[in-house]
Amino acid sequence: MSVAKKDYKRITTKSLFDMKANGEKISMLTAYDFSMAKIVDSAGIDVILVGDSASNVMAGHETTLPITLDQMIYHASSVVRAIERALVVVDLPFGSYQSDAKEALRSAIRIMKESGGHAVKMEGGKEIRDSIKKILNAGIPVMGHLGLTPQSIYKFGTYTVRAKEEEEAEKLMEDAKLLEKLGCFAIVIEKVPAHLAEKVAQSISIPVIGIGAGGGVDGQVLVIHDMLGMNNEFSPRFLRRYLNLYEQMTAAIGQYVTDIKSKDFPNSNEQY
Numbered sequence: 001m002s003v004a005k006k007d008y009k010r011i012t013t014k015s016l017f018d019m020k021a022n023g024e025k026i027s028m029l030t031a032y033d034f035s036m037a038k039i040v041d042s043a044g045i046d047v048i049l050v051g052d053s054a055s056n057v058m059a060g061h062e063t064t065l066p067i068t069l070d071q072m073i074y075h076a077s078s079v080v081r082a083i084e085r086a087l088v089v090v091d092l093p094f095g096s097y098q099s100d101a102k103e104a105l106r107s108a109i110r111i112m113k114e115s116g117g118h119a120v121k122m123e124g125g126k127e128i129r130d131s132i133k134k135i136l137n138a139g140i141p142v143m144g145h146l147g148l149t150p151q152s153i154y155k156f157g158t159y160t161v162r163a164k165e166e167e168e169a170e171k172l173m174e175d176a177k178l179l180e181k182l183g184c185f186a187i188v189i190e191k192v193p194a195h196l197a198e199k200v201a202q203s204i205s206i207p208v209i210g211i212g213a214g215g216g217v218d219g220q221v222l223v224i225h226d227m228l229g230m231n232n233e234f235s236p237r238f239l240r241r242y243l244n245l246y247e248q249m250t251a252a253i254g255q256y257v258t259d260i261k262s263k264d265f266p267n268s269n270e271q272y
Helices: 013-022 034-042 069-080 101-115 126-137 150-156 166-182 194-203 245-261
Strands: 026-030 047-050 087-091 119-123 142-147 186-190 208-211 219-222
Touching (some): 034 047, 034 069, 069 101, 101 119, 101 126, 119 126, 119 150, 126 142, 142 166, 166 186, 166 194, 186 194
Parallel strands (some): 026 219, 087 119, 119 142
8 A cells, every 4th residue: 555655855775665665656767967967856856877878878889888887987977966866876887797796896886986876786687696795795785687688688689578488587587586685775677578577576575667667667767868859769669758859959959050050140139
């Protein structure tokens, strides 16, 4: 049974746990720079993810793989300076935690010390158990990520829906329970059948944040460039566009060019 929505002045990992317990859905968006993060935070978002999707939307890479730990720290630092309320979670980039637990801990410590982020996010389950344990033992909160894990795109070979077959679905459930047991404070589940994601959310006590995983989970996350319509080439079924900034910005910039060419800008009121 849900209770009245609590007014959180600052979101913490415990806040998210309480939201799930109280039946309140969790809102999560990406941000990668100071100006955008300030707007997102002011709008009342619960969690800001400094995602390795910066590799795609900020740097123009085809995958998330090229972004470095230094670049993630740069983006996270910019975001942290902007926020007053949201919990800031920072992706550990590909290659910074998979090889061994000690390297994973060094990477997580660098993010926490140099960016001021509040938690890290890692893709994978049983195969990265030792790295997760090492980071958690150091007192650093960890958010898991299961289902479609973009850092493993070349293993999957496609961005299609994951865990449609029974064997992979069972592994996802086992991994989710393992992440909860290890001490992760939440899990992102990406692009899996809605019924499976809902089953996972009901089977564990920590929040499950979905992207392309239906409405039966504890919250939702989207890439901000996608939900604002800045990227007009990406149209998966799970994406709801709340604006069409691509068209609006293109029109505004086009008008600016026209006004300059026609000598309309600046006019007499726009000069000293």
